[in-house]
Amino acid sequence: MTSKNIAILGAGLLGRLLALELVKLGHCIKVFDRQEPSVKESAAYVAASMLAPLAESVATEANIVEMGYYSLNRWKKLTESLSREVFFQQEGSLLVWHQQDHSSAKHFSTQLQQIGAQLPHLPKPEYVNQTQLSALEPQLAQQFLEGIYLPEEGQLDNRELLGALLVETEHLGVAYHWNTSIDLGSFCNDAFDNVIDCRGIGSKIDYPELRGVRGEVLRVYAPEVNLRRPTRLIHPKYPIYIAPKRDHVYVIGATEIESEDDSAISVRSTLELLSAAYTVHSGFAEARIIEANAQCRPSFKNNLPKIWRSSAKVLHINGLYRHGFLIAPAIVDSVISLLTQDDPSLANQFQIPLMDMAHENIC
Numbered sequence: 001m002t003s004k005n006i007a008i009l010g011a012g013l014l015g016r017l018l019a020l021e022l023v024k025l026g027h028c029i030k031v032f033d034r035q036e037p038s039v040k041e042s043a044a045y046v047a048a049s050m051l052a053p054l055a056e057s058v059a060t061e062a063n064i065v066e067m068g069y070y071s072l073n074r075w076k077k078l079t080e081s082l083s084r085e086v087f088f089q090q091e092g093s094l095l096v097w098h099q100q101d102h103s104s105a106k107h108f109s110t111q112l113q114q115i116g117a118q119l120p121h122l123p124k125p126e127y128v129n130q131t132q133l134s135a136l137e138p139q140l141a142q143q144f145l146e147g148i149y150l151p152e153e154g155q156l157d158n159r160e161l162l163g164a165l166l167v168e169t170e171h172l173g174v175a176y177h178w179n180t181s182i183d184l185g186s187f188c189n190d191a192f193d194n195v196i197d198c199r200g201i202g203s204k205i206d207y208p209e210l211r212g213v214r215g216e217v218l219r220v221y222a223p224e225v226n227l228r229r230p231t232r233l234i235h236p237k238y239p240i241y242i243a244p245k246r247d248h249v250y251v252i253g254a255t256e257i258e259s260e261d262d263s264a265i266s267v268r269s270t271l272e273l274l275s276a277a278y279t280v281h282s283g284f285a286e287a288r289i290i291e292a293n294a295q296c297r298p299s300f301k302n303n304l305p306k307i308w309r310s311s312a313k314v315l316h317i318n319g320l321y322r323h324g325f326l327i328a329p330a331i332v333d334s335v336i337s338l339l340t341q342d343d344p345s346l347a348n349q350f351q352i353p354l355m356d357m358a359h360e361n362i363c
């Protein structure tokens, strides 16, 4: 295959993953990002990076769930292949609820059954009593009488991943241009065979139909809390998740607010997230808040991703919403097939809309 010169705009989640896969195929890659290498103001940096296709299935479409399962296998292989260690875990996740919220749990469970009927090949949710819950997460069984275990679900450490992808891609020859904000109108693409726009919410400047959905998260250090798996609290008002990272660090999140405000987390959200976490485990009372953050998830009106061309050489990938980590490998593999073999079969299999027209027509 002929080596191409490819520019990638944005060094967040998609940009780095694409850079890795394309440089491995022998292409010459330049990546441009408006931030420093840590990209602290990207969705990728702030995310909880849970890989939970079943838990998400109640709030999304079947193709996202399918992409999620495909991607779980790809993440495992990908993280194992990197020279720097990345925390990746696939030991399932748990849903719990307080007794007074039994009807919300019942509703959730009915939705899971409907998805199971629609996608019968998916792993089945397991309803666990207090004894079984205790075997999975002993500390949760002190507080909850029952739960739902979702096998095969996973999570990874987003920041370790971003760091490891940077090291790997630089080692393979990818050139990064930091603190370089790109707007498509003035970007000179003469030197490139292809340009791939992965600027997330930063693409809004060129595509106003993109919207940000504000998400707020807290990172706490909680030595008294011993949870191994991502845990979600089913609650009619405060449905939070708690994602355990390494060394007793927990990500508690996330709000979902129809707003493009990416200013600091609000007091109300902080109180709600922490109060709900405290009802899951009283050990969070003595936790130390090590970070409070907010960022916008890049989303289209239907909350589904899209791949489109605005010209023969410029390809755009966006709208990963709250599922970026869940589906990124599936999206990246679909893009690679398109770009290198002109083969849309994987994208079609995942029902990712492919548009080859002016952006006005994409929504």
Ligand SMILES: Cc1cc2nc3c(=O)[nH]c(=O)nc-3n(C[C@H](O)[C@H](O)[C@H](O)COP(=O)(O)OP(=O)(O)OC[C@H]3O[C@@H](n4cnc5c(N)ncnc54)[C@H](O)[C@@H]3O)c2cc1C
Residues within 6 Å of the ligand: 009, 010, 011, 012, 013, 014, 015, 032, 033, 034, 035, 039, 041, 042, 043, 044, 045, 046, 047, 048, 049, 050, 051, 180, 181, 182, 183, 198, 199, 200, 201, 202, 203, 214, 215, 216, 217, 253, 254, 294, 295, 296, 297, 298, 317, 318, 319, 320, 321, 322, 323, 324, 325, 326, 327
């Ligand atoms: C609070 C929160 C929690 C989340 N939790 C999860 C989760 O548990 N699981 C999950 O699957 N997903 C989660 N997500 C979603 C996930 O983070 C996003 O879907 C994903 O990061 C989107 O990837 P991206 O590469 O499109 O954008 P980003 O990761 O945001 O990267 C975009 C990059 O483009 C750069 N850029 C922007 N504008 C320009 C410009 N003009 N020029 C140059 N560079 C530019 C930015 O600096 C950034 O580095 C969460 C998101 C948030 C906010």
